[in-house]
Amino acid sequence: MTVRVGVIGAGMIGQDHIRRLTEVVAGAAVTAVTDIDGPRAAEAASRVGAAVLPSGRDLIGSPEVDAVLVASWGPSHAEHVLNAIAAGKPVFCEKPLATTAADCLRIVDAERAHGRRLVQVGFMRRFDAGYRRMKDVLASGALGAPLMVHCAHRNATVPESYTSVMAAQDTAVHEIDVLRWLLDDEIVSAQVITPRRTSRRFEHLRDPQIMLFETANGVRVDLEIFVNCQYGYDIQCEVVGEAGLVRLPDPAAAGVRTAGRHGTAVPQDWKERFGDAFDAEFRAWTASVASGAEPCGPSAWDGYAAAVITDAAVRSLESGGEVVAVGLKPRPACYGGAAA
Amino acid sequence: MTVRVGVIGAGMIGQDHIRRLTEVVAGAAVTAVTDIDGPRAAEAASRVGAAVLPSGRDLIGSPEVDAVLVASWGPSHAEHVLNAIAAGKPVFCEKPLATTAADCLRIVDAERAHGRRLVQVGFMRRFDAGYRRMKDVLASGALGAPLMVHCAHRNATVPESYTSVMAAQDTAVHEIDVLRWLLDDEIVSAQVITPRRTSRRFEHLRDPQIMLFETANGVRVDLEIFVNCQYGYDIQCEVVGEAGLVRLPDPAAAGVRTAGRHGTAVPQDWKERFGDAFDAEFRAWTASVASGAEPCGPSAWDGYAAAVITDAAVRSLESGGEVVAVGLKPRPACYGGAAA
Amino acid sequence: MTVRVGVIGAGMIGQDHIRRLTEVVAGAAVTAVTDIDGPRAAEAASRVGAAVLPSGRDLIGSPEVDAVLVASWGPSHAEHVLNAIAAGKPVFCEKPLATTAADCLRIVDAERAHGRRLVQVGFMRRFDAGYRRMKDVLASGALGAPLMVHCAHRNATVPESYTSVMAAQDTAVHEIDVLRWLLDDEIVSAQVITPRRTSRRFEHLRDPQIMLFETANGVRVDLEIFVNCQYGYDIQCEVVGEAGLVRLPDPAAAGVRTAGRHGTAVPQDWKERFGDAFDAEFRAWTASVASGAEPCGPSAWDGYAAAVITDAAVRSLESGGEVVAVGLKPRPACYGGAAA
Amino acid sequence: MTVRVGVIGAGMIGQDHIRRLTEVVAGAAVTAVTDIDGPRAAEAASRVGAAVLPSGRDLIGSPEVDAVLVASWGPSHAEHVLNAIAAGKPVFCEKPLATTAADCLRIVDAERAHGRRLVQVGFMRRFDAGYRRMKDVLASGALGAPLMVHCAHRNATVPESYTSVMAAQDTAVHEIDVLRWLLDDEIVSAQVITPRRTSRRFEHLRDPQIMLFETANGVRVDLEIFVNCQYGYDIQCEVVGEAGLVRLPDPAAAGVRTAGRHGTAVPQDWKERFGDAFDAEFRAWTASVASGAEPCGPSAWDGYAAAVITDAAVRSLESGGEVVAVGLKPRPACYGGAAA
Numbered sequence A, B, C, D: 001m002t003v004r005v006g007v008i009g010a011g012m013i014g015q016d017h018i019r020r021l022t023e024v025v026a027g028a029a030v031t032a033v034t035d036i037d038g039p040r041a042a043e044a045a046s047r048v049g050a051a052v053l054p055s056g057r058d059l060i061g062s063p064e065v066d067a068v069l070v071a072s073w074g075p076s077h078a079e080h081v082l083n084a085i086a087a088g089k090p091v092f093c094e095k096p097l098a099t100t101a102a103d104c105l106r107i108v109d110a111e112r113a114h115g116r117r118l119v120q121v122g123f124m125r126r127f128d129a130g131y132r133r134m135k136d137v138l139a140s141g142a143l144g145a146p147l148m149v150h151c152a153h154r155n156a157t158v159p160e161s162y163t164s165v166m167a168a169q170d171t172a173v174h175e176i177d178v179l180r181w182l183l184d185d186e187i188v189s190a191q192v193i194t195p196r197r198t199s200r201r202f203e204h205l206r207d208p209q210i211m212l213f214e215t216a217n218g219v220r221v222d223l224e225i226f227v228n229c230q231y232g233y234d235i236q237c238e239v240v241g242e243a244g245l246v247r248l249p250d251p252a253a254a255g256v257r258t259a260g261r262h263g264t265a266v267p268q269d270w271k272e273r274f275g276d277a278f279d280a281e282f283r284a285w286t287a288s289v290a291s292g293a294e295p296c297g298p299s300a301w302d303g304y305a306a307a308v309i310t311d312a313a314v315r316s317l318e319s320g321g322e323v324v325a326v327g328l329k330p331r332p333a334c335y336g337g338a339a340a
């Protein structure tokens, strides 16, 4: 039984996910595509023999579509996700779930009203083998309670269009999600401090930034965001517990000794680094849709929490480094919380 | 267009490949299963909605089968592969291609007569990301010509049924194949020397063994085979060239510091270690079948060469450590050789 | 020409330094020892054939003493160092230089009045091969300007007498000194934030702590202090520059694979971790005394700066985490500064 | 009590040892120097205030010399060592102990006749912290009985005067000694096989070579000797036992990430790699002389065994790769053996 996926948005990410669902993930097929750029939709659809539909609404309503993938422009996410919920269809939404916390909350409310989870948000790190192994180690109890997390998120470079607030919104948001999951804990405050600025990139950009988070359990997180580090795409994460620590592995890389150096290649981008995680993410999503189960990946609530926490980080940056409290609503029971 | 695979042999490996083709590899489906143990075939088939057929011959002839996977008992491989060639159907044969070099050669001859490659042999290491990265480094020329290779192949334990000659036939055969490919060179002699025997396992078994190979280009290979090393499944490979070396990476593993140690887990078996390589192997095979291209993986010739080289290693072991020349036929042009 | 050293303080550290000067460092001999505990002084002296003198003042004045090593109780340091300066004798003072910034400043002023440097303070990390290699890499310019430093200082355990302010005064003080030297920069503010407390140790102790420093050049430092981390003595330091990063190496340790794990031992205490640095520190000091040169190690000014910065960290801790400015006097010219 | 050392031979190695004994090793002083090149002796002596003596015989007989260090031309070693034994003075002899096994045996016999050990041979690796840690691990029993050893000894380059037999005599001899000690076992056969020759160096030289040794306990050793590996000085050693393995650590080196690579520097020569081992070697020797104890380092017997084993390797190389038995005399009781 093949899951028939309709894809909204045929840009770079959308095309990559179409390829993945078609060529990599067993049991999934892309049957419909839509995009505000009609020819782009047509081209992407023709490569996989999918129908081109005029709008997200049409695609969501199509009887040839079992489940929806939203990979369009961020500001359009909320509407498509709400439509999918209204249609009762499973929907995978690339991050962000919505561009405002208020819109995220509308989705949460709609999903609650629907009565069961339909939404998975595209935070792929939860599916990375390294993070999963870290979670296993933490769950084993061998390290005792977690106390601190040290992280770094480095990109070789970003384009000129990248702005200082995107450090939180586009970059740190991955750590925000994966740490909430890894620690099974909630972030309660955020602070952003700004080191000396790199001279190797744009005047307008505060880069690097250091973000500090505190969780409900008192865990302290420091996260370096450095999006023009020049040397590669480098993701570091170390959780320190009462009796030891666990560290995210670097990707396996062939060691080379030549010309006085022993070395390994550093990945150059997130596609290389997290390609397997993307595959696993869609495999898991496809399996949940096929079985009729709720999705096991990040929920609408996780998308909402990420929005509120990144908002706090942005406010801290704009305030010159104040500690900003994270004001999350009570977590509803259907998302594992205590609220009704 | 889904590739419809018929599977001959529903034992442990066959079942694993059925799962892989069904759940992991996009574009493939298992449509028929046969096994000398009828109920076992029925059970495996029912899990994936495949037909149960009475014999390999029936399965190969079925119009519902586009391509054949042979995962049955080794001695039956040659017959099934020859039947598939006779039927003009692509066939993936788990190693060994055949249990004698003579039978391998019959397959090679049949395939040549057919006029194009239909056979892929199940040496999965060529699809492992680490070996592929090594090959890239060698191909870059940064290391100059390869001169030596140091390898180890260690299993935690083997069952009592494992015999001393299996060190070459079942274990070293993986290095024999992957090194021929990695070096793009041919093995011309083999020698087996026997260290002190481990006391942790069976009296009847010569374990460990050290195998020495020489290639046509004069590269010297030493390969430790130690199938009861106790601590895990550990594959090491280092190629030393004129200007440097490259080393197979250990799998990425979370670093843990606790109780006075910094450490990482060692994989416990080959399924864990080479799971991704098996997936990539079948993805590539499926893609070649779907596109109508010749398979890109190990050929019948590679299966034949592996048989002759393992025979030489076995003879060396049985002779008490003589250097045994590898007597390969000239390589036919259709396998990249100079012979007609 | 042997440097004759008089040692003030024959406790654990003093005895270790006596051993080092006698057995390890060429060109040095301990000729006199004093301690408030007379029998302890006598025992330490007798082991190396040194004289026992009744007081620090007598020892400093002895014609058998070329240079003085102060390893007594912290509150007595200032007096001994000032006496040595008054006598015009080189003096090595274990950290702290003095227990108050005011006393440190009195030493700085006395040394300036004397006209040349006589004092070296016992911050041994500047002599550690790993930190020195980091400094070489930074000096090469390959990384561009430093922007951030991530550090951790972990002890397996501390005794019950250890108090929360000692995290700054006794522990972080080593990073404070070595980072000022590594970056060739000055720390201008300090902040201490407190993660969830470990349950594995004392109720009275804030452990771990995270210290944040900013330098004059805008470099941001985060430093984890965790003195009951259980697993070992672990020192981490990573400097991130505009074009790359450099990381302090872990000590070389034999890799062991056994029982499913690949691992290395973590040092258990600072004597094991920094033994070679202590040797190098005293070798350099002895050489400078023998040659009549000013000492190349940490100066009285460095001792003063460390005192002011640790005071700021203590105030931040006690304030609940305020950012506290570091109020250093202008640096005198004789310490490489611009002040008269 | 300072040990007064007389140094025979003031070439490069001799000068380095004079520096070491003077500046690094506590409790030692060089009081006399001789060299066949008089001005060279005078210059070396003058730097440390030592006397220049006309001959080794004069130096050994001098009342100002407590112990002798032989660092002259290899063919002169035996005579000086025999003279020192005749004089009853401790003597440290750089490798080789003598240039023929017969001369080594004369030294062994003379020392036996003297009644106690006076000779230490300059195999410094036994004092390397990494090898010592390996020995500790083996001694702990955690790995069970050793079964195999995999080694590599690589130099960046050698000068044109280096000949093929020096691979055994000058290079492999270090592994031969350290493995005998590490395993507490005796080498009983040697074999040399020759891979494809590197094109990056001299026509006359067989480089690399692979040496295979077998021990009395059946341990099998493979040792890559590659003295023009181009990239650096690289020493690898891995002992595989019944229950696990232990690996010689690479030297601690700062990790650098820049320009797409994570890397560490590889040492460029043996002085850099084993500097600490040389220091420890002379510290131990000086301490043994000072205390009147027999030396703890490699004995005359070890020097003799190394000579016989390297002879066997040379014969194997010259025979085209035959297995050559090592014909050691029975080990005398005073060297831990069973012979009278």
Ligand SMILES: [Mg+2]
Binding pocket: A094, A095, A122, A123, A124
């Ligand atoms: Mg994503």
Ligand SMILES: [Mg+2]
Binding pocket: B094, B095, B122, B123, B124
């Ligand atoms: Mg296979």
Ligand SMILES: [Mg+2]
Binding pocket: C094, C095, C122, C123, C124
């Ligand atoms: Mg100190």
Ligand SMILES: [Mg+2]
Binding pocket: D094, D095, D122, D123, D124
């Ligand atoms: Mg030596």
